[in-house]
Amino acid sequence: MTLNLEYEAEIELNLDYRSIITKVVEKALDLEECPYEVELNVILTDNEEIREINQTYRTIDAPTDVLSFPMIGYETPGDFDGLEEAQEDYFNPETGELLLGDIIISVEKVIEQAKEYGHTRERELAFLTAHSMMHLFGYDHMEENERIIMEEKQKKVLDELTIFR
Template sequence: MTILVENETEKELGFDYEKIIEDVVNKALETENCPYEAEVNVLITNNEEIHKTNKEFRGIDRPTDVLSFPMVDYISPADFTLIEKSPESYFNPETDELLLGDIMISVDKVMEQANEYGHSLKREFAFLVAHSMLHLLGYDHIDDEERLVMEEKQEEILQALSITRNEG
């Protein structure tokens, strides 16, 4: 498992964010029965930078909390059969790890939303990592049915790690 984390901000979160990323990524892969060692890149940034990226890649002219850039094409969420048919397209040739994709998190939004929702920075940060990991595993929330599935899976991952909403 390779998780590359880059923090381009000066803001202190007050917890070991690299450990949270590692725990949530591993739990998401375990929950979704990923049969491969995987590689994930995580960039922790600010509202200004995520705004630019959101505008460039999604055409949405405002900051967002998290962006996901999946590298895998799925027939259905967490269905790894397509990968097996074309492994050269999905694996890092140097490490033989599945290239899942990139996650970009705005630390400004983590702080705003933790305050807004009344829970800890750690919980909000872990939630955004779980949310983004599910996108990297092929989940989406375009319609209500998909959204409900994703919400349930996010909660399952966080509960398994004892990261709860009421944690201070």
């Protein structure tokens, strides 16, 4: 796995964010039974930067906690069958790794929401990473039945890592 991780925020989380993100990503890949080595980009930024990205890509002029930019157009969420048929679209030609997508997380929101929900920064960062990974696997939460499936999958990732509220 190639995890390109950039910490662009001036505010410090004061925790081992690289380790937390890595173990959540690896557990999510394992539970979704991803058959490939993957390449993934994660950026930790501040509210202003994520607000600008949110405005540009979603026309929402407000900061958000996490943004996900999947590279794969799944026919069915979490179904990796058939991706090799579009190898030039989904795989890095130099490494052969599946280009999963990009995750952008607001460090400020991690801190704010951990306090708001009464849990640790580690748990909030892990949750946002798990949530975003599910989006990168094609899951969504716009419809009630989709939301339930996605939330169950996120919870399973965190539970198996013993990261609780």
